[in-house]
Amino acid sequence: MTQTPASFLPFVKPEIDEETIAGVVDVLRSGWITTGPQNQAFEAALSEYCGGRPVRTFNSGTATLEIGLRIAGVGPGDEVITTPASWVSTSNVIYEVGATPVFADIDPITRNIDLDRLEAAITPRTKAIIPVFLTGLPVDMDRLYAIARQHKLRVIEDAAQAFGSSWNGKRIGAIGDIVSFSFHANKNLTSIEGGALVLNNEDEAELARKYRLQGITRIGLDGMDCDVLGGKYNLTDVAARVGLGQLKHIERFTEQRRKLAHAYFTGFEGSAAAKLGVGLPVADLVNSNWHMFQITLPLENLTITRAEFMEQMKERGIGTGVHYPAIHLFTLYRERGFKAGMFPHAERFGETTVTLPLFTLMSVADVARVCRAVDEICTQYAKQ
Ligand SMILES: *Cc1c(COP(=O)(O)O)cnc(C)c1O
Numbered sequence: 292m293t294q295t296p297a298s299f300l301p302f303v304k305p306e307i308d309e310e311t312i313a314g315v316v317d318v319l320r321s322g323w324i325t326t327g328p329q330n331q332a333f334e335a336a337l338s339e340y341c342g343g344r345p346v347r348t349f350n351s352g353t354a355t356l357e358i359g360l361r362i363a364g365v366g367p368g369d370e371v372i373t374t375p376a377s378w379v380s381t382s383n384v385i386y387e388v389g390a391t392p393v394f395a396d397i398d399p400i401t402r403n404i405d406l407d408r409l410e411a412a413i414t415p416r417t418k419a420i421i422p423v424f425l426t427g428l429p430v431d432m433d434r435l436y437a438i439a440r441q442h443k444l445r446v447i448e449d450a451a452q453a454f455g456s457s458w459n460g461k462r463i464g465a466i467g468d469i470v471s472f473s474f475h476a477n478k479n480l481t482s483i484e485g486g487a488l489v490l491n492n493e494d495e496a497e498l499a500r501k502y503r504l505q506g507i508t509r510i511g512l513d514g515m516d517c518d519v520l521g522g523k524y525n526l527t528d529v530a531a532r533v534g535l536g537q538l539k540h541i542e543r544f545t546e547q548r549r550k551l552a553h554a555y556f557t558g559f560e561g562s563a564a565a566k567l568g569v570g571l572p573v574a575d576l577v578n579s580n581w582h583m584f585q586i587t588l589p590l591e592n593l594t595i596t597r598a599e600f601m602e603q604m605k606e607r608g609i610g611t612g613v614h615y616p617a618i619h620l621f622t623l624y625r626e627r628g629f630k631a632g633m634f635p636h637a638e639r640f641g642e643t644t645v646t647l648p649l650f651t652l653m654s655v656a657d658v659a660r661v662c663r664a665v666d667e668i669c670t671q672y673a674k675q
Contacts, residue, residue, distance in 0.1 A: 298608055299608045299609075299610065300608060300609050300648050300653070300657055300660070300661070301610040301648060301650075302609075302610040302611050302612045302647065302648045302649070302650075303477045303583075303610075303648070303649070303650050304650045305476055305650075306540070306544070306650070306651045306652050307536065308536060308540070311535075311536025311537070314536055315529055315532050315533060317532075318528050318529050318532045319529065321528075323528060324527060324528055324529055325525070325527045326525040326526060326527065326528060327528045329528035329529075329531035330348050330525075330526055330528055330531040332535060333348055333526075333532075333534050334346050334347060334348055334487075336535060336538055337487050337538070340462065340464065340465075340538065340541075341462065341465045341470070342461075342462065342465035342466075344464070344465065345489070345490045345491075345492065345493060345495070345496035346487050346489050346496075347487065347488050347490065347496055347499040347500055348485065348486070348487050348525075348526040348534075349485065349486040349488065349503060349524045349525070350485060350486070350524050350525060350526050350527075350530070351473065351485065351524070352449075352471060352472065352474070352475060352486035353380040353473075353486070354503075354522070354524040355471040355472065355473070355487060356380060356384040356449060356451075357384040357387050357388060358488060358502045358503065358524065359447040359469045359471050360384060360388045360390070360447055361388055361498075362488075362495050362502070363419050363445035363447060363468075363469060364445070365385075365418050365419050366388055366390060367389035368390070368416065369416060369417075369418035369419070370390065370392075370393045370417045370418065371391070371417070371419045371420070371421055372393045372394075372395055372409055372412050372419075372420050372421070373392055373393075373395075373404070373420070373421040373422070373423065373449075374394065374395065374396075374397055374403065374404040374422070374425075374637065375394040375396070375617045375618045375634045375637040376402060376403075376615060376618075376636075376637040376641065377423040377425065377615060378451070378614070378615055379615070379618050379621065381423055381449050381618070382394070382421075382618050382624075390418070391416075393417070394618070394619055394633070394634055394637075395409040395411070395634075396408050396634040396635065396637055397634075397636045399636045399639070401430070402425050402428075402572070402585070403422070403423065403424065403428060403430045404422055404423065405636075406430060406431060406434050406435060406438065409422075409438065413438075413442050413444070417444060418444065419444055419446065420438075420439060420444055420446050420447075421446075421448075421449050422435055422448055422449065423449040423452075424452060424463065425452065425614075426452060426579065426581065426582045426583040426584070427452050427453045427456045427479070427579045427580035427583075428453075428456070428572070428573060428575055428578065428579040429453060429457075429463060429578055429579075432458040432459075432466065432467065436467070436468075439468070445468055445469070446468040446469065447468070447469045447470075448463070448467050448469065448470045448471060449471055450471060450472050451472060451473035451475075451486075452473075452478065452479070452580075452582040452583070453582070454472050455479050455480070455541050455545040455548075455580035456579055457578050458578055459578075464489045468491065469488060469489065469495070470489035471486065471487075471489075472486055472487045472489070473485070474486055474534055478582070479541070479544055479548070479580050479582050480534065480537045480538060480541055480544070481533065482526065482530040482531060482533045482537070483530050483533055484530065485530050485534060498519070501517075501518070501519050501521050502522065502524070503522075503524045503525050504525050505517055505521045505522070505523065506518055506519040506520055506521035507521065544651050545581075548580060548581035548582075548649060548650075548651065549576050549579075549580075549581055551581065551584070551649055551653055551655065552574075552576060552579075552581040552649065554655045554658040554659070555571075555584050555647070555649075555661075556571065558658055558662030558663075559571055559662055559665075562662065562665075562666050563670045564665045564666045567589055567592050567593070567669045567670075567673055568589030568591075568592050569665065569669060570588075570589070570643070571586060583614060583646045584646070584647045584648075584649045585614065585644050585645065585646050585647070586645055586647060586665070587639075587640065587644050587645075588600055589643075590643055591674075592673060592674055593672050593673060593674065594672045594673075595672045597613075597642070599672075600645065600668060600672075603664075603668045603672075604645075604664055604665075604668065607667075607668075609647075609648060609660070609664055610648060611645050611646060612645075612646040613641075613644060613645065614646050615641060615644075616641040617637040617638045617640070617641040618637075619633060619634060619637075620638065620641070647661050647665070
């Protein structure tokens with residue numbers, strides 16, 4: 292067994308304050324632990340954050356995406372355009388509702404879906420678009436919605452990583468069509484597991500409520516009825532209480548993440564790693580919430596693989612991650628006709644990307660330590 296150094300820096304770690312922990316204990320003692328008053332309060336607070344739009348909580352960001360598609364009326368025979376560079380749930384949910392995912396390759400600079408390619412992928416069967424704001428960086432929202440309007444397409448924003456991000460001064464969630472957030476443990480705002488859908492009107496919000504719990508329209512002394520095929524996607528009050536405790540800090544969380552991202556850019560500027568071709572993200576310190584800081588490795592200039600690079604980082608007490616291998620290369624997708632070479636930018640990104648530590652409890656000194664480690668490893672294993 293390898294020993295983990297005491298000062299091990301993980302790539303992500305949630306920040307939960309004592310007030311939240313005490314609040315969770317109160318919920319546990321209250322006698323009502325599943326969906327109830329804490330969820331109502333969480334939905335109200337999220338709605339306020341999103342400019343008053345209706346919000347419904349769910350037990351995962353995957354559930355919100357799937358229900359978002361159902362509310363948009365997406366089903367068998369429909370195509371949904373999305374990016375192959377995302378967490379696999381982004382496109383699994385398209386199959387889940389009986390529709391067909393159509394991928395458009397990423398822009399290698401932003402690492403988000405390339406809007407020219409998205410537009411070129413539209414067919415008469417296209418019903419919706421799922422753009423992903425990878426690491427919290429929004430796509431060009433003006434252009435995205437111009438395309439959606441022109442072709443009469445619904446948009447389900449996969450904003451799982453973008454809570455706290457904005458577009459030209461407007462919060463993600465406060466603008467757009469249907470917006471899907473995840474509150475998974477690693478996300479900028481967590482409820483341990485969870486998610487929320489931001490909707491356009493009360494009819495959509497009511498539909499979301501029904502899909503969330505068995506399609507139930509009424510339940511009580513006068514009997515019970517359900518009128519849509521809903522599932523079991525409700526959030527517990529324990530989880531909602533964690534989310535409420537987090538929401539109080541979201542501005543500070545985002546500020547701290549931007550500060551750390553800035554420190555990464557400073558740390559890599561003119562560095563040996565940069566000279567060897569380590570790729571950096573777009574330096575957007577205004578819109579992005581910096582959910583992650585991802586570099587790409589210049590593997591053609593190094594004598595080690597990505598796995599060996601990550602092992603070297605671990606030996607220096609630094610955790611890293613991979614987000615994400617291109618979705619269309621997974622077995623399920625290959626079996627449905629996708630092949631290597633179809634989306635070269637996403638494939639290359641998936642093969643070379645490494646996520647470096649970035650979380651609110653980190654310091655600028657931690658960032659400097661990570662940059663030094665990347666520099667050392669790249670220098671030591673540079674091809675002559
Ligand atoms: C986390 C994530 C999801 C899914 O969220 P869960 O809450 O884990 O179900 C979907 N898309 C992206 C881009 C994500 O990062």
